[in-house]
Amino acid sequence: MRLWQPVEVARGIHQIGPHWARVTVITGGREVVLVDTGWKGGMGMLKSGLKALGLAPDDVGLIVLTHYHPDHSGSLNRMAEATGAAVAVHSEEASILTGEEACPNPFPNRLLAAASRPVVDRLYGLPCAVDLELADGDLLPVGQRVQAIHTPGHTRGSTCLLVADSKTLIAGDALQYRFGKLRPPSRLVTQDMRQAEESIRKLSDFDFDTICFGHFRPLRGGAKEALSRLCHRIAANGPVRA
Secondary structure, three states: OOOOOOEEEEOOEEEEOOOOOOEEEEOOOOOEEEEOOOOOOOHHHHHHHHHHOOOOHHHEEEEEOOOOOHHHHOOHHHHHHHHOOEEEEEHHHHHHHHOOOOOOOOOOOHHHHHHHHHHHHHHOOOOOOOOEEEOOOOEOOOOOOEEEEEOOOOOOOOEEEEEOOOOEEEOOOOOEEEOOEEEOOOHHHOOOHHHHHHHHHHHOOOOOOEEEOOOOOOEEOOHHHHHHHHHHHHHHHOOOOO
């Protein structure tokens, strides 16, 4: 399978891209929604993936970022220009995307942050206007029920999206799915693990069968039960190694 070949996750939801940067496409409302844009330089892959779905870039009406990390925002500026779409992100991170605030280094460890800074700075795309600053519980203006859930921890503005019609949670990096097991986000690039685990418990209040991730194959069927088991492991054993 080619890297850009879309994979259907649930009715009206596809993912484009390889393991290291998955972009989610939501159709079925009055506008097509793109969730994240992948690494800088990934425009060709995104356009090919949209074409395979029978879509052109200007069919995209809204781009939503789950968080600012460069593997999710690197192609944002170019994709916003190509599509003419509005851009949405949690209000906590809007100033990062617009360039009013310097892009934080993803590594909370100071030594790793210092060592990686020259490379990481080159991975971020150009600043981009933000049209919609999201808050917890907001519904996207797209003609179907897609709810923003603020899940801070991985970053301060990390946001998941719940697509009600297909009972699908788009989790970004708030969760991982490795070796057949649901896990918290990676400690290596998570700002506050305690807060991230509180956000995982928060997600257990919502109803979903499927989870899409930023870097792993989807978890189809039994997703809420898997999240409940993760919450029990956190409660019983303290922080879970991720």
